[in-house]
Amino acid sequence: MFTAKQPLHLTSVGLVVIPIAVACILTGALVLVVGFSTTLTIGSHSALLISAVLIYATTLFFLGRSGIATIRGLEARAQTDPLTGLPNRHTLHEDILRLSTGEEEVALAMIDLDSFKQVNDHYGHAVGDQLIDHFAQLIREVCGAEARCYRLGGDEFAAVMAGKVAGTILEGICRTLLERLGTPLTLGHRHIAVGASIGLTRSTVDLRVPSSEMLRRADVAMEMSKRGGKMRCTWFNESFDRRRERVREIEDEIRTGIAAGEFNLAYQPLVDAEDKRIVAVEALLRWDRGERPPLGPNIFIPVAEESGLINPLGLWVLRQAVCDALRWGDITLSVNISAAQLRNAEFPIKLGEVLEETGFPPHQLELEVTETCLVLDPVVAERTLDVIRSFGVRIALDDFGTGYASIGFLRRFRFEKLKLDRSLVELAGVDDGSRAMMLSSIALARALDMGVTAEGVETEEQAELVRLAGCDQIQGWLYYRALPAEHIDQLIAEQTRTGTAPLRSARTSTGGQAA
Numbered sequence: 001m002f003t004a005k006q007p008l009h010l011t012s013v014g015l016v017v018i019p020i021a022v023a024c025i026l027t028g029a030l031v032l033v034v035g036f037s038t039t040l041t042i043g044s045h046s047a048l049l050i051s052a053v054l055i056y057a058t059t060l061f062f063l064g065r066s067g068i069a070t071i072r073g074l075e076a077r078a079q080t081d082p083l084t085g086l087p088n089r090h091t092l093h094e095d096i097l098r099l100s101t102g103e104e105e106v107a108l109a110m111i112d113l114d115s116f117k118q119v120n121d122h123y124g125h126a127v128g129d130q131l132i133d134h135f136a137q138l139i140r141e142v143c144g145a146e147a148r149c150y151r152l153g154g155d156e157f158a159a160v161m162a163g164k165v166a167g168t169i170l171e172g173i174c175r176t177l178l179e180r181l182g183t184p185l186t187l188g189h190r191h192i193a194v195g196a197s198i199g200l201t202r203s204t205v206d207l208r209v210p211s212s213e214m215l216r217r218a219d220v221a222m223e224m225s226k227r228g229g230k231m232r233c234t235w236f237n238e239s240f241d242r243r244r245e246r247v248r249e250i251e252d253e254i255r256t257g258i259a260a261g262e263f264n265l266a267y268q269p270l271v272d273a274e275d276k277r278i279v280a281v282e283a284l285l286r287w288d289r290g291e292r293p294p295l296g297p298n299i300f301i302p303v304a305e306e307s308g309l310i311n312p313l314g315l316w317v318l319r320q321a322v323c324d325a326l327r328w329g330d331i332t333l334s335v336n337i338s339a340a341q342l343r344n345a346e347f348p349i350k351l352g353e354v355l356e357e358t359g360f361p362p363h364q365l366e367l368e369v370t371e372t373c374l375v376l377d378p379v380v381a382e383r384t385l386d387v388i389r390s391f392g393v394r395i396a397l398d399d400f401g402t403g404y405a406s407i408g409f410l411r412r413f414r415f416e417k418l419k420l421d422r423s424l425v426e427l428a429g430v431d432d433g434s435r436a437m438m439l440s441s442i443a444l445a446r447a448l449d450m451g452v453t454a455e456g457v458e459t460e461e462q463a464e465l466v467r468l469a470g471c472d473q474i475q476g477w478l479y480y481r482a483l484p485a486e487h488i489d490q491l492i493a494e495q496t497r498t499g500t501a502p503l504r505s506a507r508t509s510t511g512g513q514a515a
Helices: 012-036 045-079 089-099 116-123 125-143 166-181 211-227 238-260 297-307 310-328 339-343 347-358 371-376 378-390 407-413 422-428 432-447 460-469 485-498
Strands: 105-114 148-153 156-163 185-187 190-192 195-203 232-235 263-272 278-287 332-336 365-369 394-400 417-420 451-454
Touching: 045 089, 089 105, 089 148, 089 156, 089 211, 105 125, 105 166, 105 211, 116 125, 116 190, 116 378, 125 148, 125 156, 125 166, 125 185, 125 190, 156 166, 166 195, 166 232, 195 211, 211 232, 211 238, 238 297, 238 310, 263 310, 263 485, 278 297, 278 310, 278 485, 297 310, 310 332, 310 339, 310 347, 310 485, 332 394, 339 371, 339 378, 347 378, 365 378, 371 378, 371 394, 371 407, 378 394, 378 407, 394 407, 407 432, 417 422, 417 432, 422 432, 422 460, 432 451, 432 460
Parallel strands: 195 232, 278 332, 332 365, 365 394, 394 417, 417 451
Antiparallel strands: 105 156, 105 195, 148 156, 185 190, 263 278
């Protein structure tokens, strides 16, 4: 069985050089034949020149097809993604420009796969490429003849269409795509679950938007979809730009604040559920902004995570906290770490350096993580936590009861402590279902050999409830608010001197509940 051969692909230089070379060789061969032949003669030099030109033209003709194929191949490569065969970003810009010359609305959707990095990390890039190609087929199928789809690079795709109600139709297509992604994609014997975050924008005849601005707006809307929980569509809104500008301002202020030493730590004591003695403190980050409006950790920490500033800021928190805690004897120190720090391969190394340089006992350090930190990248998180545990540092699961941790999840990460979220503690006093959930959570922790701390305890009734339920430690305004290190010095000194719990007014504070 014979297969058709592909035409030879030549560069523009080759198209000129090869015909000349072939003409020279054949002309030379002709001259040699004539020169050594006794029967062949050349009437004139012009005949030889004409023969050379004819040979060159014939060669050029036969190579012409290859040249055309080469040019067409280069054009296709400039407009098409090589992995999926979809049009690329360059083609998208051209299509938006062409569609914008008409009188109809132009709608654009930016589609970004969720958790694609985890697929690459877990299965390898070969499987990642298969997933991209499979998703390309899916988006082609969903878009059909109504919209044209593109691959922009990495795990980013786009779809564009024009029409009187293009935006409405394109949104419907995107929602259909999300429904299809509700079922894991099948790649050979693997079933891989991925989602997508989608941003939408439009350009109308009354307000035409350049293609580059349309892509920017769709990208901003897509990021808002990710912030909103992923697996959703979000239309661009002008307020998104104002929010991004404010985020940039906060980022710059954080950078300046780190250099100027504007950040400080407060410590909220945790007490033993039985004798109320202080057994641990949690380090809480505060930002002294002077005359500027205050910002809580719930606002500036997410900005620091996104910008990467959480790495130097978190390292400063860790170092400062262990230096302060060296004065407090056998009191356990709890420090919160973020998802960004867990994903940073340098974090365990820096942690080891801090412990070695300060001489702080590793078994007295407890790092608190949330479920969100772990589910974003469980493979990397598990590997990082294993390294941290090898130092002797303990790991606590914070805010338990607000997420979706399963028994398998708890067994996999082997936490030393479970911290019940304040919302669960509050509701347990008034709702039977929440009380049953709290009791079952404590029983599960006990079965897995974990300690249990109740957060956000504000009343004696709540304290008695969690104590009877089996909590080891209690944290909340009922006993202490967040205090400066100097106040903790006084409390620990009093406790050491008297041997009893140094209960203190809950009204003395440098901040709110643990954040």
